[in-house]
Amino acid sequence: MKTLLTVILNWRTADMTLSAAEVALREMKGIPGALTIVDNDSGDGSYEKLSAAVAERGWDKGEIPVRVIQSGHNGGFGAGNNVGIRAGLPGGDRPDYVYILNSDAFPSVGAIRALYNHLEDNPKTGFTGSYVHGEDGTPHRAAFRFPSIAGEFESSVRFGPVSRLLHRYIVAQPIPETTTRVDWLVGASLMMRQSVLDEVGLFDETFFLYFEETELSHRAAAAGYPSDFVRTSTVMHIGSVSTGMKTWARMPSYWFDSRLYYFTKVHGRGYAALATLSLVFGSILWRLRLLFQRKERADPPHFLRDLIAHTARSIFRHRA
Known part of the structure; x- marks a missing residue:
């Protein structure tokens, strides 16, 4: 069975990151792999708090092992996620799939499995992403055309x-009502084929925030690996918690x-x-x-x- 590495990037949202990790662990049951929390040099005690919580809850020794690593430098969204992707699975093995989940995003029942199964059933697809909605159920734009x-x-x-x-x-096309092919997907809930990342490279770390998943998807598409929006995968996304965009x-x-x-x-x-x-x-x-x-x-x-x-x-x- 193919392995899955889930990466959650934390920046000064330790409590919410733990909540997102708890939900992700629930949804990863039955899928071999691991979960890595990357603290993006928060400087507010997040790393220590996350490490202590993971050990206290026994997640580090669970069926799906969880580890907390420190980026050492806040290079932005792409750079922080790259730290987790490069670390791979415990022991250094490479996963078959990598799942990027925002620290303020919470997969619904079956959401991670739906993305996983879609990659299993569609070997030419490089990336898959979820239907995303807010706390109040309002749909968020999650599938886009290239700028x-x-x-x-x-x-x-x-x-x-x-x-x-x-x-x-x-660019912000209407939210698809069914699973469909798109140009690129929002990075709040994004599953990627590791073999595609090995071929085209990881996130370009020149981007601090915004456009990094757009550019990576463009690279993958140019190499022949398109992205699919999977309507049956639903994720609740609070949004802008780390960036403060709403303010x-x-x-x-x-x-x-x-x-x-x-x-x-x-x-x-x-x-x-x-x-x-x-x-x-x-x-x-x-x-x-x-x-x-x-x-x-x-x-x-x-x-x-x-x-x-x-x-x-x-x-x-x-x-x-």
Whole structure:
């Protein structure tokens, strides 16, 4: 039977991480493997608390052994998960599948098994992901198309006729009602074939946060390993607990860094420049509409200003 390694990345959410681990252990029963908690250099006593709790509960000696390791450096989401993936199973063996679960995500009954079975039944599929909903049951977007110049314009201009014209490029596609093939999946509940990671590489650690799973999925798809959204796998995701995204006053600089790096790495500097121009142009048109229509701004405060400033700084750094 194929082995599974579950990796949960912790950053200053020790209690919630333990709760997520408890649910994951329940859902891994009958699947050989292990669970690794990676503390991403929290610096708040999380590592010690997690280690003590795992030992106290006997998880380290359980049927599915749990261990806590320290990343030693907070390099972001991808880098932290890479620490757990590289560590492999206890004893150093490589698993057949790797399951990335957010510390604030809780798989429903059968959720992990559904992803596992889908990879077993579909050997050409590289990655599988879950249907995700919030605490109140509200569905979260979890299946996406790859970003593009047209997609950047559509998302920023927010105009029905444009969206209908460019419907094939909308990144946040409607939530699929059945299991289906997609471009990429949200990293809150993502199962990956280890052999694919061995071939295409792990998360690119240049990304601190955001776009890392997008780029990894693009790499896998380019190598012939697509991603599938598995509707029968359901996960409750609280969201933004570690990042604090819900309380952001404005978009952090690392979001702009990740976005630009994604387009540059995948498509080149020229394409990245056009994608940014498309986003800026669409955002300007949207703001012109706001002068005449009563609509919520929708963008985070200072988004357009920060985007233009970040682009200018990036051009200056490149020329220097």
